[in-house]
Amino acid sequence: MIRINCPYCGERDHSEFSYGGDATINYPSLDASEKEWTEAIFFRKNIKGFQFETWHHSNGCRMWLVVERSTVTHEIKSVKPCHPDLQRVVENNK
């Protein structure tokens, strides 16, 4: 079982979270072209090793998190809030 250390709630089972997806995608602006959106939505890297991905603490504080996880071992290197303001709050409280 993957354990994720939520910056707000503490370490919890992955069953409390919902998987989001690739956290490194820069979604294009809403008026961007179909081609840009196609790139953003349908083309994914298939990383072997550490990747940044989003998880939603859906059965907890409802925060969206960026998790740096190895797709090979499930080892987790870092967990941060997605929202930069929340990231700052977590940093300041360390």
Place this chain on the structure above:
Amino acid sequence: MKTRRIDNYGKINRDKILSFRWDKKNYKGFEGDTLASALLANNIGIVGRSFKYHRPRGIFSSGVEESGALVTIGSKDRRDPNVRATTQELYNGLEASGQNAFPNVNFDLAGINNYLGRFFAAGFYYKTFMGIPPLEWGKGTAIWMFFEKFIRKAAGMGSASGLPDPDTYEHAHDFCDLIVVGSGPAGVAAAVEAAEKKLDVILVEQDSLIGGNQLAENDFDNSQIKNQLENLGIKIMTRTTAFGLYDNCVVGLLERVTDHISAPNVNIPRQRFWTIRAKHIIVGAGAIERHIAFNNNDIPGVMTVNASKHYLNRYGVLTGKRIVIATNNDSVYETAHQLSEAGANVTVLDSRTNFEIETNKSFEIRKGYVPYNINGSKKIDSLDISKSETINKSETINCDQVLLSGGWSPAVHLLSHRGVKPKWDYNNACFLPSDTNENITMVGSSRGLWNKNDCIASGIAGTTDALNRLGISKTNYFFPKPGGWKNPIQPLYEVKYKKSRSKSFVDYQHDVTTDDVRLAHREGFISVEHLKRYTTLGMANDQGKMGNIIGLSLMAELLNKEIPEVGTTVFRPPYTPISIGALSGRNVGKHFRPLRVTPMHQWNIDHGAKMIEVGLYQRPWYYPKENETLSDSYIREASTVRKTVGICDVTSLGKIAIQGPDSTEFLNRIYSNGFSKLQVGKARYGIMLRDDGIVMDDGTSWRLAENEYFMTTSTGEAAKVMSWLEELLQTRWTDLNVNVTSVSEQWAGVSVAGPKSREVLNNCVDDSLVITNNNLPFMGVTSTFLKGNIPCRIARISFSGELAFEVYVKSDFANTMMDLLWANAKKYDGCLYGLEALGALRVEKGHVTAAELDGRVTIDDAGLTKMASTKKSYIGSAMRKRGVLKNNDREILVGFFPTNLKETFNAGTIVCEKNNIKGQGIGRITSVTYSPELGHWIGLGFVKGGLDKWKDTNLVGADPVRNKQMDLKVVSPHMIDPKGERMYA
């Protein structure tokens, strides 16, 4: 074979006699017995019939590796098949029977299979019934399907009861610093060391007693160890198996709470499924003794050496009178000595020629000898032995038992669960655990240590390793080197005697013989994973704990390779079988998934509602008057709404509070239609698309104030929409100042629909002026009060096409609101209506729901193109125009009438052109209802090209599942009041 209980041996409680039944006869045993030891004490040698050949099978072991004594425990709905007799504790009244035999294990008609052996070799079924000409693929498959049920009946194990499980199971959770698996000398040393260093420790033992293999020693007493562990505050969990290791030091445990009790308290669960989250894991799971493959090595009376030691010293059962021990290693000599002391005549065949062993000469040692054939069928009559260099008939020994020790395999299973491959150790002829970066340490004989002092030292080293890895200490430590016997082991996996065609078993439980392994090799199944699947070696519920290495060694020999080059199969959880009941825990029956009810749930039932499940929600389905059927009821309800007024609980809709200065901008981005100009006091129907341009959900948003909205979503998509809004705000649009809060549980909602709805509400609100057509026009919103000073929100929204209002109050006022509305609705001959009537009304009106918006449909497909703004960009606006979504032949929302208006149809019907009824047709019907207004059945659905293309064509509805077919015509989805005159009234 003659097995019997003897005096002055064993740790059983001879003062407590237990009665049990075996194959419908009564027997007696003692407290502390297992079913296996009690059967042996009663001289019962045959306990089952083998999987394919129906050969008589006895008890091979004294533990979890058992591959012969699989029995059925209990009867009726508590019938539990494939239980290992060797681990089933005896209790008073236990009922057990042998398996895979008719009429019984002693006389089994299917024993004939034994003589048809060549038909049951590896791959036989596939080749005969599926592959070879003339039964080639396709044709052969049908023949296989015909024969399969007979074959499955003949080749099998015990059968399940087929009845609901009457027992309860529990899921439990715990945390600790260190979990130690196994209570042998290594595990106990590790646990004690850790507790003394102030770690919080759980010690897990699958047996009922702690001690591990020391329980087979004649002078072992665990009471002191137990006291020490308890005084140190260690949590001891016996009868508990660590069945799997998972990521992040999570350990799965199965605790058998009542499987050893005759009449358990009904308030305690039968088993507990534990999830333990530890910081470090120490595995001292021991090692498992292997057998040796040779002809007829499965005759009842064959057993591992260590098992017979257990039966003697733990259970006081002497397993034979004239015993031959066959070995290749030092571990058997203490047992040989003790068996002869207990009164057996013992001969040891040791395949090795040059070795020194100290004995008291109470038994004979034949150096350089191996067994090659057992004579006998239901019991052992004698054993043919040979010099080990070349196998030739040299001598036959009369005996009633043959004990085998082909070496020991460390139990590396749990580490294997983590993907760590074991490494082969030539000196000890076994796989040893490899190192891992995870916080898991292997200790004791599961790391290949054969003597007790080394095991204890490894336990202490293991805890030091744990403390270092946890950053608590930085102490040097070393593990003792694997091994510990005086003389080296001589690899011995099979004794091949070519002059006989008798069977030589590798895997007892699945009837896999050495010939099967050779056949697999001849036919090219040489990779370990192919070998396993082709022969089913190691695929029985013992997972080949005894036989796997023998199979590997045979393949290595055939390939002229070494065992490590051949590899090893991966062990997967569970280590021993787990009941499905334990996996599901309490999540059964009504608790299978959470139940959601609305705050007026009981009110609805009290007023005659029949309920239906929608997602997790219980919603009113229909409100039958006496003798009314579902269809009578919903037709009456829908007609009443159109005629006067009806009241419907709509609380299950998702509700989200959207607040903050950028709320309007936010809604304008997520909905496909414009929201920037929505005035305060107005609501708007909106559609949300996914990034890829497909419709995600529809609902309404009400502008309550400049920066505050109240959003409703569909019942089914409520959670998804909430997560989606949070994702957008937290990951993509982090500059927007918006807060979203789920308020689905906080508000109770009701729809008041029908021409008399305003009159009903007039009597219910404090100030009837606020709901006049002027003050609350179509899509108007107001916050006001119901009589009794109850704050409420009212929107003039219609799903039925009639004049209608949605009224929301705080959930606590739900019943009061229902009483008030219902009392007034009755004055206008109104009704309560449920989901079925709601469906009829919306289908008549052509409103889409989840049945239509199924994740494949675009806004244009749903006929809602006018809802897609051309003046702004929004989520999905770029992608909804991509090629595939713009094809001319996309299926477009339409209405359907049966051509013959007396006919009916069902949702799921495939729409086809006349004379071309095949495949997926040209469309489908998604929702149907009887229309009280039109007086016949109507449907909503999709057809390629839409109404324009098929307006005047007769189409066919094909419903092969229900064996139905009818002529259809395509109509506008807006089947009544297309201009919406009633809604604006």
